[in-house]
Amino acid sequence: MGRSRNLDDVEANHDEEEELCTWRDWAVVLSWSLLGYLCVILTVIGYYNPSLLPFDPTSLLFNKDISPFYAFSHGSERFPKPHGFKIVALVPFNYHERTAILDCYLQQNLVHNHGFLDQVVFIPQTQDAVSLQWLKSLVQQTPEYAISLSGHDMDWKFTHDDVMYIRIDGDVVFMEDHTIPTIVKTKLDNPGAMMVSANVVNEGALSSLHSHPGVALPYLPEIHHVEQPSRSKSQLRSDWRASSLPRWEGPASFRVQKGFQPPFQGHRWLLPAGAGADRDPIASSVYTETGPTLQDWTVSAQQHYSFLDHLESNTLSRYKFPMWVNPTEPASSSFGCFWGKDAEALGEIFGHKISEELSKSWIAADGSRPNVTIDGKGLVSHYSAKLGADGLDATDLLERYRAYAQEKVCRQTM
Numbered sequence: 001m002g003r004s005r006n007l008d009d010v011e012a013n014h015d016e017e018e019e020l021c022t023w024r025d026w027a028v029v030l031s032w033s034l035l036g037y038l039c040v041i042l043t044v045i046g047y048y049n050p051s052l053l054p055f056d057p058t059s060l061l062f063n064k065d066i067s068p069f070y071a072f073s074h075g076s077e078r079f080p081k082p083h084g085f086k087i088v089a090l091v092p093f094n095y096h097e098r099t100a101i102l103d104c105y106l107q108q109n110l111v112h113n114h115g116f117l118d119q120v121v122f123i124p125q126t127q128d129a130v131s132l133q134w135l136k137s138l139v140q141q142t143p144e145y146a147i148s149l150s151g152h153d154m155d156w157k158f159t160h161d162d163v164m165y166i167r168i169d170g171d172v173v174f175m176e177d178h179t180i181p182t183i184v185k186t187k188l189d190n191p192g193a194m195m196v197s198a199n200v201v202n203e204g205a206l207s208s209l210h211s212h213p214g215v216a217l218p219y220l221p222e223i224h225h226v227e228q229p230s231r232s233k234s235q236l237r238s239d240w241r242a243s244s245l246p247r248w249e250g251p252a253s254f255r256v257q258k259g260f261q262p263p264f265q266g267h268r269w270l271l272p273a274g275a276g277a278d279r280d281p282i283a284s285s286v287y288t289e290t291g292p293t294l295q296d297w298t299v300s301a302q303q304h305y306s307f308l309d310h311l312e313s314n315t316l317s318r319y320k321f322p323m324w325v326n327p328t329e330p331a332s333s334s335f336g337c338f339w340g341k342d343a344e345a346l347g348e349i350f351g352h353k354i355s356e357e358l359s360k361s362w363i364a365a366d367g368s369r370p371n372v373t374i375d376g377k378g379l380v381s382h383y384s385a386k387l388g389a390d391g392l393d394a395t396d397l398l399e400r401y402r403a404y405a406q407e408k409v410c411r412q413t414m
Contacts, residue, residue, distance in 0.1 A: 069320050069321065069322050069377050070377070071176075071178040071182050071377050071378065072178070072181060072182055072185045072377075079181045079182075079184075079185045081111070081115075081116050081181075082184070082188065085163060085164055086118045086119065086163050086164070087116050087117055087118055087163075087164045087165075087166065087184065088117070088119045088121060088164070088166070089109075089117050089119070089121065089165070089166045089167075089168050090121055090148075090159075090165050090166070090167050090168070091106070091120060091122045091123065091168050091169070091170050092123050092167075092170055093122045093123060093126065093131070093135055093170040094125050094126045094170055094171065095131060095170065095171065096134040096135065098170060098172075098173060098383055098398065099122075099170040099171070100134075101173045101398070101401055101402050101405050102168070102170060102171075102172050102173065103138065104405040104406075104409040104410040104411070105172070105174070105175050105405070105409060106120050106168075107142070107410075108177065108409055110142075111144075112144070113411075115180065116180050116184060117144070119144050119145075119146065120142075120144055120145050121146050121147070121148050122135055122139065122145065122146070122147050122148065122170070123148045123149075124147065124148075159340035159343035159344075161339070161340045161341040162339075163339075163340045164184065164187070164337065164338070164339055164340075165337070165338055165340060165343065166180060166183070166184075166335070166336070166337050167334075167335065167337075167338070168334075168335055169334040169382055171334075171382055171383045171384065172334060172335060172380055172381070172382050172383075173383045173398070173401040174307075174311075174379075174381035174401060174404070174405075175198070175335070175379070175380045176316075176378050178377075178378055179198050179335070179378030179379065179380055180337075180378075182198075182375055182377050182378040183196045183197075183198050183335075183336070183337040183378060186323065186373065186375045186377075187337045187338070187339075190325075192371060193371055193372065193373040194338060194346055194370065194371045194372060195331075195336045195337065195338040195346055195372050195373070196336060196337045196338075196373045196374075196375050197331040197332055197333070197335065197336040197337075197372060197373070197374045197375065198332075198335040198336065198374075198375060198379070198380045199319060199320070199321075199374065199375065199376045199378055199379050199380065200334050200335055200380045200381075200382050201303060201304075201307050201319065201380065201381045201382070202294075202299070202300060202303040203334060203382060204327075204331050204332040205327035205328065205329035205330060205331055205332075205374065206332070206374065207294045207295075209321075210303060210319060211282045211285075211286070211294065211299075211303075214318060215306065215318045215319060216280075216282045216302060216303060216306050217271065217302075217305070217306040217309055218271065218279065218280040218302075219269040219271055219280060219301075219305040219306060219309075220248045220250070220254070220256065220269060220270060220271075220279060220280055221256065221260075221267055221269050221270075221298070221301070222248060222249075222250075222263065222267050222268050222269070222270050223250050223254070223263050224263070226246050226249070226270075240308060240312075240401070240403040240404040241308075241312050242271075242305065242308055242309040242312050242313075243312060245268060245270050245271070246270060247271060247272065247273045248270035248271060248272040248273070250272075255279055255284055255290075256279070256280060256281040256284055256291070256292070256298050257284060257288075257290045257291060258290055258291060258292045258293075258296070259292075260281075260292065262391070262394030262395070264394075265394050266395070267394060267395060268305075268395065268396055269301055269305040269395065271309075280302055281296065281298035281299045281301075281302050282294070282299055282302055282303075285299060295355070297391025297392055298391075300384060300391070300392060301392060301395055301397065304381065304383075304392070304395075305397070307319075307381055308400055308404070311404070316379055319379055320379075322376055323373055323374065323375055323376060324373065324374040324376065325373050326370070326371060326372065326373070327369070327372070327374055328369070329359065329362065330358045330359055330362045331372045331374050332382070333346075333350040334380065334382040335380045335382070336372075349370050349372075383397065383398065383401070
C-alpha cells in the first residue's frame with residue numbers, strides 16, 4: 001500500500017512540483033537541442049550533397065527560384081537598350097558544330113528580336129573548308145551577320161572607338177537571356193573598367209569559385225555502356241536533362257586521376273548513388289596529389305554536367321555573385337564587353353597564347369592588375385576548344401547543349 005500524501009504539507013508538495021518542473025525543463029531543452037543538431041546536419045548535407053536526401057532542406061529557408069542578385073542592378077527591372085552608339089558582337093570562329101549552337105543565342109539577342117546586338121561580326125580563325133563554307137552560308141541568311149578578315153588577333157583589331165563591343169568566343173554554348181544587357185549596363189555604370197567579363201563557368205579566376213561543393217556536383221564518367229531499352233537513340237540525343245541520366249555504376253575503388261583517358265566515344269558523366277571521398281576529378285584535384293589540375297578536361301566535363309544539372313533544377317543562383325573588380329587571377333576573355341578605344345590594350349593583355357603566360361603577366365611588378373571587372377550576375381558556358389578530341393569531344397556534352405538550345409532558345413531548327 002502506498003504512502004499516504006499529506007495535502008497540508010505545503011513544503012513537501014512544493015518540492016515535488018519543483019522536481020517535476022526540473023525534469024520537464026531538461027526534457028524540453030534536450031528535445032530542442034536534438035532538433036537543432038538535426039536541422040544543422042540536414043542543412044549541411046543539403047548544401048554540400050542534396051542528392052543524399054529525399055528533399056532539399058535549404059529550400060525551406062531560401063527561395064532558390066530567385067537569384068540573390070538582380071540581373072541588371074539592385075532594384076532595377078528591365079534594362080532597355082541604350083541609344084547613341086552601336087553594340088557589335090565580335091565572334092572568333094573555329095568550329096561550326098559549336099557556333100551552330102551559339103547562333104541560336106546570337107539570333108535571340110539581335111535588335112530586331114528585341115535584343116541589344118546591332119551587328120555580329122565573325123572572325124575566322126580556321127582554314128577548315130567545311131567550317132568556312134558553313135559560316136558563309138550562315139552569314140548570307142542573316143542581314144546583321146558579317147565576316148571580317150581572318151586572323152587570331154583580329155577580334156581586338158577590328159574596332160571603332162565609339163562602338164561598344166562584346167567579344168563572344170565561337171565556342172560559347174549557353175548564355176542567360178539577360179547576360180548581354182547585364183554586362184552592358186555594368187560597363188556603362190563602371191566607365192573606368194576596360195572590360196566587363198561575364199560569369200563564365202569554370203574559366204580563369206572563377207575556376208576555384210565554381211569548384212566549391214554544392215556548385216560542382218560529384219559527377220563521374222561512365223566506364224561502360226548503360227543500356228536504356230525504353231528510349232530510342234533519337235530521344236536520347238534530344239534530351240539534355242540530368243534527371244534522365246542513370247546512376248553511375250562502378251567499383252568502390254574508382255578514382256579520376258591525372259591522365260585519365262576517355263572510356264569510349266560519346267560517354268556520359270553520371271552521379272553516383274552515394275558520395276565517395278576524392279572520387280570525382282575536382283575532389284581529386286583539391287585533396288590528392290594524384291588528381292588532375294583544374295584545367296584538365298575531366299574537371300571541365302564535371303563542371304559542364306554540374307552546370308546542366310543546376311540548369312534543370314533552377315539552381316543557377318549558386319554560381320552568382322555581384323561583381324569582382326580587378327580579380328587576382330586572369331578573367332576569362334571568352335565573353336566580355338568593352339569600348340573600341342580599349343581594344344588594343346585588351347589585345348596586349350589577352351594576347352598570350354598560353355594561359356600560363358597570361359597568369360604570369362596578369363599582376364605587374366608593382367602589384368597592379370588590369371582594370372577588368374567580372375560581373376557575376378549573367379552566366380555563360382564555354383566549351384573549351386583547347387581540350388580537343390581526346391577530352392570533351394569524347395563526351396555527349398555538345399549534344400546536350402544542342403538539345404537545350406533547340407528546345408528553349410532556337411527560332412529555327414539548326
